[in-house]
Amino acid sequence: xxxxxxxxxxxxxxxxxxxxGGPDAYLQGNIRMTLEDSELWKSFSEIGTEMIITKPxxxxxxxxxxxxxxxxxxxxxxxxxxxxPEDGFRYKWNKEKWEVAGKAEPQPPCRTYLHxxxxxxxxxxxxxxxxxxxxxxxxxxxxxxxxxILHSMHCYHPRFHIVQADDLFSVRWSVFQTFIFPxxxxxxxxxxxxxxxxxxxxxxxxxxxxxxxEGTNSKRRASRNPACSEKKSKKPNTQSRDxxxxxxxxxxxxxxxxxxxxEQADLSKxxxxxxxxxxxxxxxxxxxxxxxxxxxxxxxADTRDLYNTEQLVPAPASYQPYRFHEHGKSPSPPSSVxxxxxxxxxxxxxxxxxxxARVPEHEASKPPAEQGPSPCLPQPPPSHQDYAGVLxxxxxxxxxxxxxxxHHIYTPYSAEQSLGQWGGPGPVQYPPPPPPPPxxxxxxxxxxxxxxxxxxxxxxEWSQYPLFSYSCW
DNA sequence: TCAACTCGCACCTTTGAACAGG
DNA sequence: ACCTGTTCAAAGGTGCGAGTTG
Numbered sequence: 038x039x040x041x042x043x044x045x046x047x048x049x050x051x052x053x054x055x056x057x058g059g060p061d062a063y064l065q066g067n068i069r070m071t072l073e074d075s076e077l078w079k080s081f082s083e084i085g086t087e088m089i090i091t092k093p094x095x096x097x098x099x100x101x102x103x104x105x106x107x108x109x110x111x112x113x114x115x116x117x118x119x120x121x122p123e124d125g126f127r128y129k130w131n132k133e134k135w136e137v138a139g140k141a142e143p144q145p146p147c148r149t150y151l152h153x154x155x156x157x158x159x160x161x162x163x164x165x166x167x168x169x170x171x172x173x174x175x176x177x178x179x180x181x182x183x184x185x186i187l188h189s190m191h192c193y194h195p196r197f198h199i200v201q202a203d204d205l206f207s208v209r210w211s212v213f214q215t216f217i218f219p220x221x222x223x224x225x226x227x228x229x230x231x232x233x234x235x236x237x238x239x240x241x242x243x244x245x246x247x248x249x250x251e252g253t254n255s256k257r258r259a260s261r262n263p264a265c266s267e268k269k270s271k272k273p274n275t276q277s278r279d280x281x282x283x284x285x286x287x288x289x290x291x292x293x294x295x296x297x298x299x300e301q302a303d304l305s306k307x308x309x310x311x312x313x314x315x316x317x318x319x320x321x322x323x324x325x326x327x328x329x330x331x332x333x334x335x336x337x338a339d340t341r342d343l344y345n346t347e348q349l350v351p352a353p354a355s356y357q358p359y360r361f362h363e364h365g366k367s368p369s370p371p372s373s374v375x376x377x378x379x380x381x382x383x384x385x386x387x388x389x390x391x392x393x394a395r396v397p398e399h400e401a402s403k404p405p406a407e408q409g410p411s412p413c414l415p416q417p418p419p420s421h422q423d424y425a426g427v428l429x430x431x432x433x434x435x436x437x438x439x440x441x442x443x444h445h446i447y448t449p450y451s452a453e454q455s456l457g458q459w460g461g462p463g464p465v466q467y468p469p470p471p472p473p474p475p476x477x478x479x480x481x482x483x484x485x486x487x488x489x490x491x492x493x494x495x496x497x498e499w500s501q502y503p504l505f506s507y508s509c510w
Numbered sequence: 511t512c513a514a515c516t517c518g519c520a521c522c523t524t525t526g527a528a529c530a531g532g
Numbered sequence: 533a534c535c536t537g538t539t540c541a542a543a544g545g546t547g548c549g550a551g552t553t554g
Contacts, residue, residue, distance in 0.1 A: 092516080
């Protein structure tokens with residue numbers, strides 16, 4: 038397991054003080070997050086994970102499931118997940134590979150999924166793996182169910198946030214610790230593009246059991262398409278026209294997901310992350326960027342480094358790039374992805390800093406080659422990238438009278454419980470308007486006063502706006 | 511023309527209520 | 533009355549493939 042700091046050799050700042058000297062050092066010290074089903078995630082990531090998004094919302098598979106340790110058993114924590122764009126591009130599936138198809142669409146309203154158990158004591162979170170099974174993805178920008186809104190043919194990765202907070206209202210001035218697992222990056226699609234992914238999904242998702250070759254539905258498929266019945270009865274994946282059998286990891290081909298779950302008992306299959314110092318809410322961070330702090334200044338970089346809220350859990354090189362940038366016409370092999378920026382992990386890192394820290398329209402005008410290859414590749418996230426997920430949220434908020442905020446957090450509470458929204462009312466402007474004038478933030482984001490000063494609003498303000506309309510129960 | 515998207519379908523798992531038995 | 537286990541139906545999660553859209 039590698040820390041974010043390890044992946045950023047250029048960030049010359051002193052090894053960041055673990056903030057151990059601070060008053061909240063006790064809660065920063067040794068939180069550990071482990072991705073369950075890591076091997077399954079890797080098997081998808083090696084091919085290029087795709088997640089179906091639909092208007093009514095679709096679950097992720099594999100779904101996000103983590104284990105936690107190092108929490109204070111009696112202290113309450115809130116767990117959140119949001120989706121962060123990997124870059125500023127839209128992709129298309131062309132000839133068995135992903136290619137850049139233009140600039141990314143304006144980001145939809147950023148939403149955060151709150152684990153239904155939140156808030157709960159550390160002992161609760163640590164006693165068993167925490168599943169985000171009910172998290173759903175949608176491409177419906179007008180979604181009213183609280184699903185996470187994504188654009189199709191774009192690349193994202195989930196971010197996990199742990200906040201020590203007694204209740205939902207105190208979250209915003211609590212300390213965030215953010216974790217990322219590179220192997221969880223995925224491309225959102227409305228229909229599977231890569232038949233290998235389809236096959237993996239069918240093989241491991243119990244709900245898709247009916248599509249397995251050994252399943253009872255071979256008759257159904259045969260009846261639906263008699264012409265192909267012979268092929269389909271022999272091929273587990275009815276869509277597969279490529280070399281599935283050879284290319285798919287044999288371990289996953291016929292095994293059931295249940296079986297895989299059993300295998301997961303082996304801790305070696307997990308992916309662990311160590312905590313990095315976390316100081317303030319990622320949303321606060323993004324706000325900083327949205328206020329003009331998006332930063333290209335070295336000072337800004339140092340500051341980000343010092344107070345970075347994101348915990349990177351780097352992926353092994355084995356499931357590196359599968360996606361090619363088309364720029365320059367010739368798709369570069371996975372190994373060349375990093376080299377375009379110098380060949381180091383750091384390179385991809387920096388490229389993504391550009392990708393996410395800028396206004397999409399802006400970055401799209403840049404030749405992708407300059408920005409570096411992308412996406413969905415298990416790359417170390419840049420510190421800027423921490424803020425990407427809510428960048429447009431912050432922009433929208435700061436530009437719309439009344440403090441519109443696009444970052445919605447949904448909780449298990451009922452729709453009737455209008456606990457409020459993360460800082461603003463109503464629908465976010467979409468696409469987001471231009472960023473507001475620069476606005477500097479103090480470095481101490483841990484005090485409520487600071488949050489107030491930056492439009493985090495107060496409890497009363499939140500409670501005006503229905504937010505927790507989505508129950509994951 | 512075609513890629514992306516939507517929708518209805520059949521098949522499947524999950525969930526919880528209802529019931530029986532100890 | 534309580535607990536446990538079983539059965540069953542409803543709800544909802546899947547990918548497929550045809551049709552639609554831009």
